[in-house]
Amino acid sequence: MLSVAQAESLILKIALPLTDQEVTSLLNAQQRILATDISSKLDFPYWDNSAMDGYAVRYEDLKTCGPDTPAILDVVTEIPAGTCPNISLAPGQAARIFTGAMLPQGADTVVMQENTLRQGEQVHILQCPQPQAFVRKRGAYYQGGTPILKQGITLTPPDIAILATVQCTEIPVYRRPVVAILSTGNELIAPDQPLQPGQIVDSNRYALAALVQAMGAEVRLVDPVGDQVEDLRTAIATTIPQADVVISSGGVSVGDYDYVDQVLAELNADIHIRSVAVKPGKPLTFATFPAADRKQPVLYFGLPGNPVSALVSFWRFVQPALRKVSGQAANWRPQFVEARTLHPLPAGGQREIYLWGKLSLDSGQYEFALAGGSHSSGNLMNLSQTNGLVVIPIDHPATEAGGVVSVMQVEAANT
Numbered sequence: 001m002l003s004v005a006q007a008e009s010l011i012l013k014i015a016l017p018l019t020d021q022e023v024t025s026l027l028n029a030q031q032r033i034l035a036t037d038i039s040s041k042l043d044f045p046y047w048d049n050s051a052m053d054g055y056a057v058r059y060e061d062l063k064t065c066g067p068d069t070p071a072i073l074d075v076v077t078e079i080p081a082g083t084c085p086n087i088s089l090a091p092g093q094a095a096r097i098f099t100g101a102m103l104p105q106g107a108d109t110v111v112m113q114e115n116t117l118r119q120g121e122q123v124h125i126l127q128c129p130q131p132q133a134f135v136r137k138r139g140a141y142y143q144g145g146t147p148i149l150k151q152g153i154t155l156t157p158p159d160i161a162i163l164a165t166v167q168c169t170e171i172p173v174y175r176r177p178v179v180a181i182l183s184t185g186n187e188l189i190a191p192d193q194p195l196q197p198g199q200i201v202d203s204n205r206y207a208l209a210a211l212v213q214a215m216g217a218e219v220r221l222v223d224p225v226g227d228q229v230e231d232l233r234t235a236i237a238t239t240i241p242q243a244d245v246v247i248s249s250g251g252v253s254v255g256d257y258d259y260v261d262q263v264l265a266e267l268n269a270d271i272h273i274r275s276v277a278v279k280p281g282k283p284l285t286f287a288t289f290p291a292a293d294r295k296q297p298v299l300y301f302g303l304p305g306n307p308v309s310a311l312v313s314f315w316r317f318v319q320p321a322l323r324k325v326s327g328q329a330a331n332w333r334p335q336f337v338e339a340r341t342l343h344p345l346p347a348g349g350q351r352e353i354y355l356w357g358k359l360s361l362d363s364g365q366y367e368f369a370l371a372g373g374s375h376s377s378g379n380l381m382n383l384s385q386t387n388g389l390v391v392i393p394i395d396h397p398a399t400e401a402g403g404v405v406s407v408m409q410v411e412a413a414n415t
């Protein structure tokens with residue numbers, strides 16, 4: 001049985017980023033992973049422009065001005081935003097200008113409207129500005145030809161604004177991993193089927209699909225299978241060629257009906273992990289199928305069926321692998337924060353324990369509130385709104401309320 005840390009590093013060693021690229025559009029770029037560095041021929045600002053409504057002037061003309069000795073300039077043109085000035089300012093001249101409008105030739109400074117007095121065709125400058133005041137210089141924020149966005153970032157709304165600004169409309173991104181989700185178990189029914197005695201509604205399918213979607217990967221739902229070796233073999237064998245990652249739930253423990261490992265072996269998978277010293281989630285199968293036509297193997301995660309175990313295993317082991325497969329540059333790892341526990345916590349045992357609850361910030365310090373009710377791996381009812389898992393290391397003594405603990409953040413969308 002591997003430790004959590006051993007399992008994590010083995011999984012991350014074996015998971016490889018997809019290298020296939022595709023092109024996406026600005027409206028579809030959110031959360032996609034950039035496949036190349038982006039640079040542009042354009043400078044930004046594209047040209048010198050005004051940061052204020054006011055007057056574009058030649059600083060030379062203003063050096064001696066003040067409230068009692070205003071500089072008086074001839075207003076020779078008006079430049080609204082979006083127009084290209086067709087004159088060059090001569091000594092003694094000014095241009096009426098508006099925010100975002102292009103500076104005319106000859107102008108090097110903008111005087112804000114509030115510091116001027118307009119009189120007919122002339123303007124009085126009442127206060128001497130700093131040289132180059134309120135001018136956004138061409139290229140001041142970005143110089144064309146240099147990288148602006150780095151390969152491997154997850155595109156966010158500000159990144160998308162930058163791409164639009166530099167007129168990058170065909171955005172090279174990595175293909176999304178296709179993640180197949182397969183529930184196993186004779187007892188399972190769909191949520192809209194009438195519940196017969198002894199049956200259980202398949203919730204893992206939906207929880208896992210939501211998690212995979214939140215990670216920007218593409219979900220492929222496989223029809224659930226019962227605990228028959230033949231059916232399981234057929235389901236897994238037909239799914240492998242259609243997916244980059246397969247996540248099944250159920251059928252990985254030591255019961256008589258737990259056939260996942262057996263079927264994986266029959267299908268010649270390399271089984272790397274069968275169990276991890278973690279609670280919940282001890283039975284965790286991690287296997288790979290070599291994919292003949294590409295360098296990344298297909299990853300197979302066999303998660304335990306209990307709903308909490310499936311979720312915790314996903315958060316702890318599948319999520320980092322999926323992010324790596326997606327091509328995310330920063331070596332993504334679950335984030336652990338130090339928090340003060342609001343409740344006493346039990347001692348650790350032979351396995352690393354994860355208990356769920358709510359992490360919040362209070363006066364700059366994290367606090368962790370253990371979810372009330374049973375921490376059974378079958379109790380998903382108190383998982384609602386979970387955003388943290390407190391980690392109780394192996395053999396760790398019990399912690400009193402107020403003690404400092406390590407909490408793993410589990411907001412699915414954190415990047």
Ligand code: AMP
Pocket residue numbers: 183184185188200201202203204205249250251252253255258303304305306307378
């Ligand atoms: P297993 O890991 O197959 O032994 O399943 C353990 C228990 O988890 C089962 O008895 C069910 O109560 C539950 N379970 C298994 N699969 C699912 C599922 N897809 N959705 C909800 N609960 C499940």
Ligand code: MG
Pocket residue numbers: 184185186227250251257305
């Ligand atoms: Mg089962």
